[in-house]
Amino acid sequence: MSLSEMTISLTNQYEEIEHLSHLVEDFCEKNNVSENMIYPLNVVLDEVVTNIIHYAWNDKEKHSLQADLTIEDTMFTAVVEDDGQPFNPLEVEELDISTSVEERRIGGLGLHFVKTLMDCLEYRRSGEKNILILKKKLTG
Amino acid sequence: MHIEQEKLGEVLVFGVFGRVDAATCKPLEVDMLGAIDGGEHRLLIDCSKLDYISSAGLRIFLIAAKKLKAENGQIVLCSMQPHIRTMFEIAGFSAAFPIVESQDDGIKALKE
16 A cells, blocks of 8 residues: 655646646656656646636636645546636537547647546535546556 | 758648647747748648647647648648657547658658
8 A cells, every 4th residue: 555645736827837747747757657657647637737727717817726646556646726717627518539620629629638548537616616636547 | 849840842841849738839839820821731740859749739730730621731740759649649630630650751641
């Protein structure tokens, strides 16, 4: 039984995403997560945080958000919290990736990655906060 | 992220280097879509030095493909690292974007 945790605090700046990537990589490497799992986890957290920065707040103020990462045995869990407007990504319509280039809508790809690459997603609104829980079983 | 452009005959080769995310993707959007608007209709994207791409970058490829389709143009990608290729596959882009092994193969694909 092993447990490793890390809390990442970010502000609503896109420049924070590269910083987030480095922290996720360090955390995964310390926990011996295999190379081919690190990239998908990185992209998923990037997409979730990018979405929050883009949509959560309508003002131009500085806001903060937080990602708590946990690896317990072979289960990776990320809990991402923001105090922006309510947004449940699980209610967003599935992207139809079988459509041709001409018909393909431009948005929605980020959430498609999140849903495809993770095993389990849960959303809840708690007080003034959006809480998104993402889980992935670590293999290989 | 940085971009290197080279014109080889009819083909404009775009080398994309480093990391393409929401913070860094703007120059790629401006340069690639600008080239298409400027009349470049044969684009080869060399991805050998592309280390990271998120949906913010992939959407630029989709917009470029839509524009080129309307102009009877073509876009081909080459020399992609496996983890990047996986993202294109999950996005469902593999059918829309020919992905070839090398720059030479890309040039050939664009001549056909």
